[in-house]
Amino acid sequence: MINQCTNNTNQGAKRKLTYTMGKSFFETVTETNGVDSIAFELSEHFFPCKQMIARMSIERIDDNNTTFKTTFEYKMADGVSHGAASKFDKLIQKLAVDIAHKAKGLF
Numbered sequence: 001m002i003n004q005c006t007n008n009t010n011q012g013a014k015r016k017l018t019y020t021m022g023k024s025f026f027e028t029v030t031e032t033n034g035v036d037s038i039a040f041e042l043s044e045h046f047f048p049c050k051q052m053i054a055r056m057s058i059e060r061i062d063d064n065n066t067t068f069k070t071t072f073e074y075k076m077a078d079g080v081s082h083g084a085a086s087k088f089d090k091l092i093q094k095l096a097v098d099i100a101h102k103a104k105g106l107f
Contacts, residue, residue, distance in 0.1 A: 027054070036060075048088055049074040056099070070096040 011029050018024040025045035030053070032038040037057035045052065052074040059067045072092050076085050 031055075047074070047092075048077050048080045048084055050077045051075045068100050070099045072096060 027040035042052040
């Protein structure tokens, strides 16, 4: 659950997201077309990876159907065990699904 964040989606914009549990990270907009797609680089995060990009896009299928797509690209940090990496993979997949489900209410 996000507790606090600013709402600027221009390319180069950087915002801090703080969760109710007190953990936070920054996301910087690296790509956007200003309409239906955006990419963020995540930094200063608590995830066990050294680089992470989140991409979100919307595709209108017809008047009644829209596809919302969320993907994460990441490189695990050096020294992360196979077990921890596998656990993170499952967590990030769940996060992507949760984001997509929450987006349904916006359209």
